[in-house]
Amino acid sequence: MVANKAVVYRKPGVVEVEDIGFPDLVLRDGPGVNPLNVGRKCEHGVILKVVTTNICGSDQHMVRGRTTAPSGLVLGHEITGEVIEVGRDVEFIKKGDLVSVPFNIACGRCRNCKQQDTHICENVNPDRPGSAYGYVDMGGWVGGQSEYVMVPYADFQLLKFPDKDQALEKILDLTMLSDIFPTGYHGAVSAGVKTGSTVYVAGAGPVGLAAAHSAQLLGASVVIVGDLIEERLAQARSFGCETVNLRTHPNLEEQIEQILGVPEVDCAIDAVGFEASGHGDGAGEAPATVLNSIMGVTRAGGRLGIPGLYVTGDPGAEDKDAQEGTLKIRFGLGFAKAHTFVTGQTPVMRYHRDLMQAILSGRAQIAKAVNATVISLEEAPAGYKEFDGGVAKKFVIDPHGALR
Template structure:
């Protein structure tokens, strides 16, 4: 490998990623920095691409949850300097458009007009190569990179500031949650567990986590939540029975468009939305950070393939429920969550199951996708 190339995780075809030498990023705009990656996470959203369930093209570099050390600095960068330890939001913002100025950096209209921008060109959401590599270019770096304390302390915790900790927090906020209320989170994967953890930190009275994977339900119990195994019966019925027939105040969908029925194999994209509408009280709220896409090549029916999903809107209207949706505006939360980590008030790395080298990424993707050997959240170290 020459100084002009680096190792990276490259999408080859559905269910296959490989480690290849690719071009090392360069400063192309005065606002750029180049970061030497110390940790990059495998995200559940990466699996959508890995499984061929998006329009992702072979050859792209994966990785939108990145942190590391600033290695090169563009001439217009004023805040960051070489040697700074930083973590980057998974969505790229310019910091200058109307949405960025209003704190809606996930919907930057300058970087990628009309939709969300990621590292890794995630399903046509942005032009930037991902960070499951030795180096990554960070555009609009003073805006996008969050400075961290120097050293190696809390590495796993800080890496989760790129996506899942803020996204879980965002899911609870989208629901309209107020301290003292009860919350149900559908999906006990990394984002779901972060939503449940965030609800606890924000002062929830009861938090229910719905899943069917034992390791996830065990983690939910460990952080003081009430696990609900939907493979053993209808989740809503189980919750209502535990609550003496009373519904919950708020619900979070941390599953998204690949939701399944109780067998864990039969996809039913609307099943979580239907359950939330049933289990949340009249005038309650739904937060939906779980990913839904406008096109799904592997959808179970022609409507879902076009992003159309049916759910009981009449019941939603009748109950006066509110809905909040959309990707997380990471910058609205990450510095505050960073400080919770620094103070010892938050330790989100409890979700991390494996830390492996970059070279082990292909095997880690396979195991994470098959939910084997306890693979729940994987960190890659180049």
């Protein structure tokens, strides 16, 4: 039996690399697998040899103990790989294809999938619409921070790279197509970014940096990125963004006015989510901070893209309301300013082919923007700790040493 090492969540702050067994085309029982999904046959699926798989900020929420993720959950929803086995019902994807895997799992058959709302597929998660690999309460599909992984609904979901050699040359960019590039782009599109827009992006983590680069691709005149960590802000400046440090200068409106001459922007993007911090030195966690601040600085009639993750259950929150995902949001302000809010998972398949073309043509430089940094599978636990400390890197796991 071929070994299959993977990154496994054990307890808050602890991930380990373990052998989870070689996958097959059945969703078997295991940590986090919904009982109604156990034994689900996936002859419409494939087995991938994972070429790259990335650590995501969403994974960190689980690893910090801020969700109800069970011990033993195999992590990882950002997957790029080579097809090594195809199911009986797979018609168009072939062995040897190099493919990007959308992080949201989608059947292609339900009403939502047919409307391109693949982030809320009705058939893959018995609890509620929407699913993802290696994520709590998402149906239990096994994560892809591993050497091999099973991917269902292959013909519908997988994005095949047209030229394998060309793709391998740009693999650090193309690995971002499974999640953060489409997620950042969705945040910018949802915020209504267009030629000439002024844009504020809250958060200079990988998704925030991807959103900032996406806003540039969409024609924004000025992109301002806010964060509490100077190293991350320096990364944003490295590809032409303006920045505001909300630890040393907590008044966001004043800082925006210093840059633009007015204390507001056309569009704003929340790339932080529910573990947001208050502004200022020594400020504690305040989960509604980003949502309230972007309402404050976005012009009347503007749009707010919210790809930052918010959850219905946060056992690590400081008060009962926040533990249930109930936040003290100034919704009256948003109403008064006639804001449009767009939330939820990103429908990756709506964007990934176009973004692939932007990468292959050299138009998009997403790996540079997010500072893609390659590590081995064995280095993943250390990568999680470093990422949790706020380092300005996007860790790309290379399970088979192919990139090194």
